[in-house]
Every structure is written in C-alpha cells, then in structure tokens.
Amino acid sequence: MYIRRLFVRSGMIMVVLLVNVIAFCIEAAGGSEILQFGNDKLMLDLRQTDWEYLDKDPQWTNKVAGFGRSAADMKRDAESAKSEYETVSKAEGWKPIRVGYRWEKMGHPELNDKVTWLRLKFNIPAALKGYQMGFFCTAVDDAADFFINGVHLGRKMYVWGARVPEPVNIDLTSQIRFGADNLLMVRINDSAQARGGGVLGRVFLYRTFPYIRTGRGGIALHDEITGPFSVVLHLGDALLARGQQVAFASGELRAIEVPPYILRDDELILVFPAEIAAKAAGSHRVQLDEVCPTRDERPLSVRCDKLPARVEQFELLTIPIELAGTYDNSFDPRQINIQAVLETPSGRTEKVATFFWQDFTSVAIGDDEEILLPKKCNPWRLYYRPREVGVHKFHVLAQDKTGVCRTPDQKFEVTDSRRKGFLHVSKNDPRFFEFDNGESYFGIGPSGWFRDANYIFGGNPRHISTRKLDEYYRRKAEAGSNYDYCLAEFFGRLYTKGGYIDQHVAWKCEHRLRILEELGIYWVTCYDDLCRSTCYGLDTLPYSEAQGGPCRSIAELYVNERALEMQRDHLRYFVARMSDSPALLVWAIGDEGQAGSAFSRLMVRSWIKELQNYVKTIDVYQHPHIMCEGPRSIAEGGDAIIIPDWYFHKDVDAVTLSLELDQKYGQFNCPLINPEGGMVEWTKPADAYGPKRALYYLTGERWTFSEAISFHNHLWISLFLKNAVGGTEWMGAFIVQRNQMCHATAIRNYLAGESLTRSHWEMASPVISHADLRGFCLQSEGKSLVWVQNRFYTWLEAGHQGKAPPKITDARVTIPVKKDGNYRIELWDTRSGSVIKTSTARSTDKTVSYALPSIDKDVAMKVILVDQAG
Numbered sequence: 001m002y003i004r005r006l007f008v009r010s011g012m013i014m015v016v017l018l019v020n021v022i023a024f025c026i027e028a029a030g031g032s033e034i035l036q037f038g039n040d041k042l043m044l045d046l047r048q049t050d051w052e053y054l055d056k057d058p059q060w061t062n063k064v065a066g067f068g069r070s071a072a073d074m075k076r077d078a079e080s081a082k083s084e085y086e087t088v089s090k091a092e093g094w095k096p097i098r099v100g101y102r103w104e105k106m107g108h109p110e111l112n113d114k115v116t117w118l119r120l121k122f123n124i125p126a127a128l129k130g131y132q133m134g135f136f137c138t139a140v141d142d143a144a145d146f147f148i149n150g151v152h153l154g155r156k157m158y159v160w161g162a163r164v165p166e167p168v169n170i171d172l173t174s175q176i177r178f179g180a181d182n183l184l185m186v187r188i189n190d191s192a193q194a195r196g197g198g199v200l201g202r203v204f205l206y207r208t209f210p211y212i213r214t215g216r217g218g219i220a221l222h223d224e225i226t227g228p229f230s231v232v233l234h235l236g237d238a239l240l241a242r243g244q245q246v247a248f249a250s251g252e253l254r255a256i257e258v259p260p261y262i263l264r265d266d267e268l269i270l271v272f273p274a275e276i277a278a279k280a281a282g283s284h285r286v287q288l289d290e291v292c293p294t295r296d297e298r299p300l301s302v303r304c305d306k307l308p309a310r311v312e313q314f315e316l317l318t319i320p321i322e323l324a325g326t327y328d329n330s331f332d333p334r335q336i337n338i339q340a341v342l343e344t345p346s347g348r349t350e351k352v353a354t355f356f357w358q359d360f361t362s363v364a365i366g367d368d369e370e371i372l373l374p375k376k377c378n379p380w381r382l383y384y385r386p387r388e389v390g391v392h393k394f395h396v397l398a399q400d401k402t403g404v405c406r407t408p409d410q411k412f413e414v415t416d417s418r419r420k421g422f423l424h425v426s427k428n429d430p431r432f433f434e435f436d437n438g439e440s441y442f443g444i445g446p447s448g449w450f451r452d453a454n455y456i457f458g459g460n461p462r463h464i465s466t467r468k469l470d471e472y473y474r475r476k477a478e479a480g481s482n483y484d485y486c487l488a489e490f491f492g493r494l495y496t497k498g499g500y501i502d503q504h505v506a507w508k509c510e511h512r513l514r515i516l517e518e519l520g521i522y523w524v525t526c527y528d529d530l531c532r533s534t535c536y537g538l539d540t541l542p543y544s545e546a547q548g549g550p551c552r553s554i555a556e557l558y559v560n561e562r563a564l565e566m567q568r569d570h571l572r573y574f575v576a577r578m579s580d581s582p583a584l585l586v587w588a589i590g591d592e593g594q595a596g597s598a599f600s601r602l603m604v605r606s607w608i609k610e611l612q613n614y615v616k617t618i619d620v621y622q623h624p625h626i627m628c629e630g631p632r633s634i635a636e637g638g639d640a641i642i643i644p645d646w647y648f649h650k651d652v653d654a655v656t657l658s659l660e661l662d663q664k665y666g667q668f669n670c671p672l673i674n675p676e677g678g679m680v681e682w683t684k685p686a687d688a689y690g691p692k693r694a695l696y697y698l699t700g701e702r703w704t705f706s707e708a709i710s711f712h713n714h715l716w717i718s719l720f721l722k723n724a725v726g727g728t729e730w731m732g733a734f735i736v737q738r739n740q741m742c743h744a745t746a747i748r749n750y751l752a753g754e755s756l757t758r759s760h761w762e763m764a765s766p767v768i769s770h771a772d773l774r775g776f777c778l779q780s781e782g783k784s785l786v787w788v789q790n791r792f793y794t795w796l797e798a799g800h801q802g803k804a805p806p807k808i809t810d811a812r813v814t815i816p817v818k819k820d821g822n823y824r825i826e827l828w829d830t831r832s833g834s835v836i837k838t839s840t841a842r843s844t845d846k847t848v849s850y851a852l853p854s855i856d857k858d859v860a861m862k863v864i865l866v867d868q869a870g
Contacts, residue, residue, distance in 0.1 A: 034181055035122035035205075042272060042280045043136075043206035043236055046120065047100035054094055054117045055110070058189060069191045074143065074157065081145040081187050082152050088117050089150070089185065099199040102141065103190070105453055112196045113693070118186045122205065126179030131207040135170040135184065136235075136268060138201020138463065142192050144168065147185040148175045159535045165493070167201075167266055167460065193694045201463060202235055208270040217258035219271060221250045229253060230277035232270040233263060234371045234462070237282035237363075242289055247274035259294045259358075261502040262286065262374065266460045284363055284373060292358050292379035294331070294500070298324035302338065302398035304407040312417035313389055314436070316580060319382040321354055325400040330356040330379070331501045333569060337399045340382055345390025345414075350620040353576040354382040354396075358503035362466050368453070370465035372504050385580040385621070386414040387421065387436065422582045422621055423522060425639050426757040430669050431722040433585070433624070440756035442719060443483035443522065443585070444744050446476075446711055447675060448730025449490050461491040461504045466511050472736060473512075477519035479741030480748030480833075483585075483725050484516060484732075485524040485675040495529065495570035497547040510577055517583035524626075524642075524675055525578075527589045527611075529570060530557055534595035542566065555599040558607040568614055579619045586640055586673070587615055588626040609636050624671075631668055640671040640724065653794035654713040655774070662721045671724035677714050684800075705799040708740035713794070715747050716787050716830065716858065720776035722763060742831050749833030750860055759783070770811035773855060781818050782865040784848075787830075788813060789858040809854040814847050815861070821868040823848050828860040840866070 035049055058077065069077075099118070103111040124133060135146065143157040153175065156168045176182060190197025209229070211221050219231065228247035231240035239246045240263070253271070263269050263286070272280075305320040319340060327335035338354035356379050360372035386392055392414060396407040421436025428434075433441040450464065450472045473484075491508045494501055516523055530541075534554055539546035543556075543563040550562040557563050578584060590608035597604045605628060612627050624639035633641050643661055652660075654677070665672055683694045711727050718726025727744065735741060759780040766775040766786055778785045792798065792805040817823065820843045827837040841848050848863050 033121075035120065037122055037124050037128070037205060037207070039125055039127055040276060040280065041207075042232055042270060042277065043204045043268075044122070046203040046205060047098060049098075049120070050096040051099060051118045051120050052094035053097045053111075053119075054088060054091055055114045056088075056117075058113075058115045058191070074191065077143065077189055077191070078145070078155055081155070081189075084115075084117075084187070085147055085150070085152070085185070088187075089119075089183075094119065099137075099203050101200065101453055102196040102198040104196045106198065109196070111190070111198075113190055113193055113691075114197075116188045116190070116197065118188065118199070120184045121181055122184065123181050124176055124178050128207060129178040130209075131173075132210045133172045133176045134206050134208075135168070135172055135204070136206055137168045137199050137203040138460065139164050140168060140188060140199055141190060141195060141197045143189045144199070145187040146170045147183075147187075148172050149177060149182055151175045164460070165533070165536050165540050169268075172205075204235070204268075206268060206270060207272075208268075209272065211253075211271055214254060214256075216256075217260060217263065218256040219253040219269070221253065221271065223250075225250070228274040229271050230274040230281065231263075232268075232272060232277055232281045233286050234267045234282070234284065234365075236268075236270075236280075237365055237371055238284035238286050238373065239277060239281050241285040241287050243287070246278065246285070256288065257293065257295075258288065258291055259503070260496065260498065260500055261504055262291055262358075264460075264504070267371075267462060284371065286373060290374040290376045292356070292374075292377065294356065295328045296325050296330075296336075298326065300325045300398060300400050300402050300405055302396055302405055302407055304396050304410065307410060307412045310413045310415055311386065312419070313414050314385060314387065314417055314419035314421050314582065317384045317386065317412070319384060319394075319396070320378070321380040321382050321396060322378070323354075323380050323398060325398065326402055327400055329499055331569070331573065332499050333572060335400065338380065338382070338396065340384065340394050340396050342384070342392055342394040344386070344388045344392055346388055348388075351618075352382065352384050352620060353572060353618070354380050355573055355576040356501075357381050357506065357577070360504070360507050364465060364467055365462070368465065368468065369462050370467065371462060372507060381577075383577070383580040385582075387621070389414050389416055420582065422623065423585055424622075425624055425671060428757045429722075429760060431671060431724065432756045433671055433724055434757045435582075438755075438758065440754075440758070441482075441522070441724075442751060442756055443673070443725025443728070444481050444715065444747060445483050445677075445725065445727035445729065446481065446708075446732035446735045446744070447483065447485040447728040448732040449486050450733045461508050464491060464508070466508060469512060470515055472733065473515055473519055473521060475736050475741065476732070476744075477521055480744040480746075481732075481741065482521050482748075483524075483728065484521050485526065485673075485728060485730065487526045487528050493533070494574070495542060495566070497542045499542070499566060499569060501570075501573050506573075506577065513578055513581050513583055517581050521583065522585035523583055524585050524588055524673060526675075527571065527574070527587070529567060530596070531590075531594055554595050555603070558594075558596045558600075558603050564607075564610070567611065571611065571615055572618060575615060575618050579621055579623065584621075584623050586624045586626050587612065587619070588642060588675075589615070590628050605632070605636070612636075612638070626673070631665065634668055634670060640673060641665060641668055643672055643674040643677070646674060646676040653796070654710045655717045655789060655794075658714065658717040658721055658723070666721070672722075673724050673728075674714075674718070675725075675728055676730045677718065677726070677728045705795070706802075708735050708738070708743060709793065709799045710795045711735055711740065712743040712830070713789065713858075715743055716789070716860070717776065719747065719751075720763070720778055720785070720787050722761065722778070742833075746828075746830050746833030750828055750830075750862075754785075761785075764816045766816065767814040768811060768852075769813075770808050772806070772808055773811055773813075773852075775813055777816060779816055779818055784815050784817050784863040786813065786815055786861040786863065787858065788852060788855060788861070790855050793857045805856045807854045807856045811852045811855070812849060813852055813861075814849050815863050817843050817846050817848055817863060817865070819865060819868050820844070820846055822866045824864045824866050825850055826862040826864070827853070828862065830858050830860050843869075 146153045301324045303322040342350045359375040359377035393411045423433045426434040492505045538544045543549040543551045594604045627633045627636040627638035629642045629644035686692045715727035761778040764777040766777045768775045775788045790805045797803045826835045
C-alpha cells in the first residue's frame with residue numbers, strides 16, 4: 001500500500017514537474033508575440049508572422065556533401081534532435097525570421113548547411129477543443145523534427161532530386177493545450193549542400209472536425225458532431241459544392257463518391273461548420289456534378305459519333321466515344337478495355353487504346369501557384385494521328401466483365417499537309433534525327449524542368465502553374481530552343497494507390513506536351529516510375545503490400561508479375577494519352593540508377609528492356625527508343641544513346657568534356673544525346689564566394705556568371721561533333737530568367753536553311769596558327785562550317801573566377817574544303833546569330849586560308865563554294 005501511494009504521489013509530482021517544464025519553455029521563448037488562433041479562423045498562414053530562430057553547426061563525419069548524407073549520418077542526426085531540445089529551448093539569443101522560402105531568398109544565406117531551430121508561440125481557444133489541430137507545410141529542406149510543448153511528434157525528410165511524395169502534415173492534437181499558450185519548435189537540418197534549406201511553400205496551422213475517408217471517397221464524421229458542414233479544399237481556396245449547395249449533412253458527406261485524386265489530401269481536406277466556412281473559405285468551388293465517375297454499372301454499349309470526312313496528314317484526330325459498361329475502376333484495362341482498330345491505306349493494321357480523363361479549369365493562386373477545378377466532359381477519349389495519305393477504315397471495340405461489343409465500320413480520308421510529321425533516326429546520316437518530311441533536326445537547349453523559387457519538384461501539382469510553364473516555354477521557343485528533357489512525372493506521381501491515374505498530374509502533363517507541340521519543342525520523355533521513388537521506402541509506392549499491391553521488397557518491383565502488370569498499365573495509359581504527339585522525341589525508360597541494381601543489375605536491365613519492348617508494341621507511331629544509358633542502348637535494340645557522363649569537373653570545360661565523350665561514344669553511328677550537358681559538378685573551395693561547398697553550380701541558384709558560358713560552348717561543340725542535341729544543361733529556368741537565350745537564337749540562325757541530313761557532313765580539323773585557339777569544322781560538297789574558340793573562355797576562368805580571356809590577334813585559320821574553287825566566306829557573331837563580315841577567297845589544295853579577327857571568346861564561319869575550279 002505504501003509503495004502504491006508513493007508511486008501515485010511520484011506520478012503526480014512528475015506530471016506537475018512536466019507541466020512546469022513546458023510552462024518554463026513557453027515562458028523562456030522570449031518576449032515574442034503570441035499568435036492567436038481565433039474562433040472564426042479555419043487556418044493561420046504562418047508565413048505572415050515572425051518566428052524566432054537559433055542556428056548551430058551540425059556534427060557530420062564529412063563536412064562536404066552534395067545531394068545528401070549517409071543513412072548512418074541521418075540516424076545520428078535524428079537522435080541529436082531529441083537530445084538538443086531541452087538545451088536549445090532554454091537558450092538565449094533568438095532572432096526574428098519568416099518562413100515559406102529557402103533561406104537565401106528569405107535573406108539568410110548564412111543558415112545554409114546548418115541546423116536551424118525555429119520556434120513559434122500560439123494560443124488555441126478552449127472553445128476549439130474537439131477539433132483536430134495540425135501543422136502543414138509543402139516541404140522542408142532537408143530534414144525537420146517537430147516538437148509541440150516539449151513533445152517530439154515526428155521527423156520529416158526530403159530527398160531533393162527525387163519527387164516530393166507528400167507535404168508535411170503533423171497532427172498536433174494530442175499535445176495541444178486548449179485555452180492556453182503552446183510552443184511549436186521545428187529543427188531544420190540543411191544536410192545536403194546542393195540547395196539551400198528552409199520551410200517551404202504554404203505553411204499553416206489548421207483545424208478540422210475529425211473524420212475518416214470511406215472506401216469510395218466519402219467523408220465519415222463522428223456521429224456526435226452535428227451539422228450542417230462544409231468541406232474546405234485546396235488549402236482554403238475552395239469549397240466542395242453540388243450546384244449551389246455548399247452545406248451538407250453528415251450523411252450526405254458519407255455518401256459522396258469521388259475518385260481519390262479529386263479532393264486532394266495533399267492540399268488538406270478540412271471539415272467545418274458551414275456558417276464559419278462560408279465566411280472564411282475562398283470563392284472557388286470543386287463541383288461534384290463536374291466530376292467524371294470512375295465506376296459504372298450500366299449494360300455494355302459503345303458508340304462512335306460520325307467523324308469528319310477528311311483530315312490532314314499528321315493532324316490530331318479525337319475520335320468521339322460514348323461508353324457504358326460495368327466496372328469499378330476505369331483505369332484498369334482488365335475491367336474495361338476500349339480500343340480502336342484501324343486499317344491504313346497501305347493495308348497496315350493498327351490498334352489504339354482509349355483512355356479515361358477528367359478535364360479541369362486552371363485557376364491561378366497568387367503569382368506562382370494554381371489549382372485545378374473539375375470541368376464536365378466526356379470521360380472517354382481516343383487520339384489518333386494518321387501518317388498515311390488516303391482512306392482509313394476503323395471500328396471501336398469495348399470489353400467489360402459481361403462481354404464485348406463494337407461499333408459499325410467507319411472511314412475517313414487523309415489528305416496531304418505541310419506538317420513536318422514525327423522524328424526518327426535519319427537514314428542518310430544516323431547521327432541526326434529528321435522529320436517525316438525530310439527536314440533535319442538539331443536539338444537546341446537549354447533543358448530541364450521549370451521550377452519556382454522553392455524548387456518544388458515532382459510533388460503537388462499546385463506548385464508548378466501552367467501559366468508559368470507556358471510563359472517559360474514560349475520564351476524558349478521564341479529564342480530558338482527546340483529541345484527539352486524532363487521526367488514524365490514532373491508534376492507528381494501519375495500512377496497511384498489502387499491503380500488510379502491522378503488526373504491532376506495527367507492533365508498538367510498533357511497540357512505541357514501540347515504546348516511543346518504547338519511551339520516546336522521536342523521532349524526526351526523519361527519514364528522513371530521507380531528510380532526516384534524508392535528512396536522514400538517501398539511503402540510509399542502503389543506496388544507495395546502497404547498500399548494493396550503485391551510487393552514486400554524492392555527487388556520484387558522488378559520481377560513480380562502483378563507489379564509488372566501494374567507498371568504496364570501505367571505505361572499503357574501514358575502511351576494512349578501522349579504518344580500521338582510529334583513533340584515526343586524519344587522514349588527513355590530507366591533513368592539513371594535503379595534501387596533494384598543492388599540486388600541484381602541484370603534483373604534491372606531485363607526489366608528496362610521488357611518495358612521498352614512493351615511500349616514498342618503499343619506505340620503505333622514508333623517513336624525512337626533509348627534503353628538504359630550508354631552503348632547498352634544499342635546492344636539492347638535502342639535507336640539512340642543517352643550519354644551517362646553528364647557533368648564536368650574543375651579541370652574540364654564543356655568543349656574538353658565533349659571531345660572526350662566523342663572519343664568514347666563517337667564510334668556508335670547513332671544519335672548521341674547528352675541530356676544534361678554543360679553542367680558543372682564541382683566542390684567549390686573556400687574563396688571569396690564563401691565556404692567550401694559541394695555541387696556549387698549544379699543547381700543554378702548561385703550562378704552569377706556574366707553570361708551562360710557552358711551553355712554557349714556546349715551548343716557549338718555539340719553541333720561540330722555531330723551530336724543530336726546541344727546546350728542541354730538543365731538550368732533552363734535560370735538561363736531564361738537571366739536573358740541568356742541569345743545563345744540559342746544565334747545557333748538557330750546559323751543553321752537556318754541548312755540540312756544536316758540531306759547533305760553528308762564530315763568532321764574535319766581546321767589548322768589555326770595560334771595555340772590558344774581551337775577550331776572545329778563540318779564539311780560537305782560545296783560548303784564548310786567552322787567554329788573557332790578561345791581556350792580560356794570557360795566556366796571556371798571566365799565564369800567563376802571572372803577573368804577576361806586574353807584577346808588573340810593576328811591568327812589565321814586554314815579550312816578544309818571538298819572542292820577547289822572560289823568561295824564566299826561569312827563571318828558569324830555567335831551571340832547575335834548574324835553575319836558580321838563577308839569576303840571571298842580562292843582555295844588551294846582543297847583548303848581556304850582566312851585571317852581571323854581578334855578573338856576573346858569565339859567566332860563561327862561558313863565557307864561556301866561560289867564556282868568550282870575548271
């Protein structure tokens with residue numbers, strides 16, 4: 001009895017002490033103003049209030065790291081976070097700071113590579129007890145630990161360069177002190193040096209009535225809560241509606257049927273009393289009546305409305321399909337399968353799959369964000385783009401679990417057009433691509449995904465707006481860029497739990513492709529469904545047992561037949577919706593490394609080959625393929641090579657690296673694509689620019705050169721080494737923002753009117769009288785193209801070190817030509833893309849000699865035969 005009483009008393013003393021410690025920590029949080037969460041608030045925007053911060057140096061085994069730390073380092077750091085809390089919470093010297101962007105943009109570059117503790121005091125009224133309270137932000141860089149009133153609630157880590165799988169969403173309810181002050185502390189560890197740290201994007205405290213989601217997308221509230229209720233969506237910007245109705249009874253919310261991508265957990269689904277929500281929520285509406293249902297219970301039938309009698313060659317034909325059937329998931333081809341079977345004028349039989357889609361209206365939110373609101377549409381679409389002139393015949397087949405049916409035969413006539421058609425490897429010169437009309441293609445960068453100031457990559461589609469993307473691509477195209485390399489799932493995960501295709505992601509992906517098509521930009525389409533996802537663990541993937549899939553290990557993703565079937569379903573949808581576009585330059589499946597390679601590299605190679613071959617069987621347009629990276633692509637039946645040696649280092653510039661790569665890969669007579677060429681992978685030493693940092697220029701945020709030197713040099717050397725594309729560094733957004741697209745314009749102008757495939761161009765070596773100039777030449781019958789470059793015009797010397805290259809004067813170049821005769825020599829400015837001087841010369845022994853102007857950077861030339869020697 002004594003022991004029991006002692007234990008009870010001890011427990012009471014411990015509780016009192018704990019309360020006192022929490023109270024002390026809150027009191028010790030300085031004199032900062034306490035944020036009030038009013039009874040009329042749905043959420044509080046924490047970007048608009050002053051937090052406080054303390055910073056400290058992290059304890060790493062290795063002080064320099066690029067994209068991330070070792071698992072052992074991060075485990076030790078997680079343990080340190082908890083042990084540091086008590087000391088930090090009592091420390092003095094806290095300073096004000098705002099959040100929402102990376103440290104540099106917030107005016108605190110000194111916080112990069114450090115551990116930064118943030119704290120915020122807030123008060124929750126007692127009247128809100130019964131609500132679930134939470135903290136939300138779009139992402140953190142790189143790792144964050146969350147404490148409320150002294151209790152550690154969790155840790156969140158992001159791998160930058162991999163897609164953002166989900167936002168930070170921390171349930172605070174269990175530790176909130178209703179009717180009193182609370183202390184939120186967040187420990188941010190900027191562990192990877194490639195990008196600056198911070199609390200990114202939208203940052204909120206929020207409340208909601210507790211609920212659970214039903215199996216068909218409804219919202220089930222606790223029975224004791226009375227309504228009416230409103231559902232606030234898209235981070236407070238929209239209300240759920242049915243017509244004019246925005247207030248619902250609990251039974252109505254429970255009975256809602258919507259696909260999982262409509263309400264978007266990654267933008268918070270919040271339930272409130274209707275009266276409060278009506279006053280505080282945004283004006284936009286997610287209309288249930290506009291949502292296309294993904295299940296049907298009607299008898300099977302299919303109808304194809306009449307097509308236009310004539311369409312042009314390479315014109316997109318949208319075949320109108322009306323369908324009824326019995327299925328639970330419209331994205332599962334085993335439940336519902338609709339295909340058109342066509343006979344072309346040459347007698348070829350082609351089969352094209354229909355796909356399910358949801359249309360949206362895009363709505364700008366501020367300068368950088370966007371939400372998509374459902375828009376009523378026919379949910380079944382079938383795209384076809386004819387390549388042959390003449391009469392095409394077709395009908396549509398539909399199958400569900402009850403049987404199969406078809407439409408009557410129809411036909412349409414295809415007439416000639418001026419469209420270029422699709423790209424394929426040139427038969428005249430396999431180092432280049434050319435269009436169906438015979439026009440040659442040289443890919444002009446830059447490359448890379450557009451990113452906002454926070455570099456939100458592959459996460460919620462809200463954070464890359466179509467408005468911003470359209471503007472970015474239009475600026476690229478107007479300047480002469482015609483190339484892009486980007487991951488298929490730039491906007492987030494396309495294939496999700498239960499085999500659903502996220503229609504927000506699909507809509508934005510197709511929108512981008514159609515804009516590229518309109519602008520004449522061609523896309524290396526990289527499918528990376530597994531590569532950039534497994535870093536967050538198997539359970540984050542729809543193929544895992546945790547999400548209802550078949551896989552219990554990473555290795556099973558590559559061999560389990562049901563997992564492979566799911567991946568084929570993903571590809572089938574993408575091909576059905578995107579493959580008709582001529583803007584699709586090549587299929588590239590198997591980006592970079594795969595997690596499964598640790599188990600078996602041969603298994604992964606086989607997996608890549610099988611998926612590529614599957615796409616080949618269903619892609620009637622027969623876009624070129626790249627299998628793996630490097631020469632293995634050709635060995636496995638690919639059409640081109642992605643060069644894996646993307647980046648160059650301190651002692652290597654774009655020209656030198658390209659020459660080395662030509663020695664390595666030039667023997668393969670196929671298109672060579674360096675998808676991220678011209679990038680610097682370099683650990684900057686401690687210097688006037690700051691402390692030692694890994695990958696200093698790789699991400700672009702710190703790029704302060706007077707001009708895009710590597711972009712410029714990579715464009716020109718790629719042309720003269722007969723690479724298929726050039727200037728492909730993936731800092732495209734920074735190149736556009738800094739008005740450096742003149743380099744793309746110049747090479748576009750230089751190539752205007754030139755065919756790289758009708759004429760056969762051979763690489764040759766001009767002779768230059770000065771050792772500090774290097775020259776390159778392409779020669780054909782009657783013409784030689786020449787580029788002469790100053791060796792000192794490089795990213796390190798002229799760029800980072802800011803040294804002006806020495807002007808080289810009184811040099812001559814001897815240019816090889818195919819035939820002797822009289823030549824016109826055009827001297828080209830490689831920045832304006834214009835002829836700055838024209839002269840004439842007569843060749844001797846199939847060479848033309850020319851006195852070069854003074855050169856501090858580079859010049860280009862065209863040597864054109866006027867009349868051949870008799």
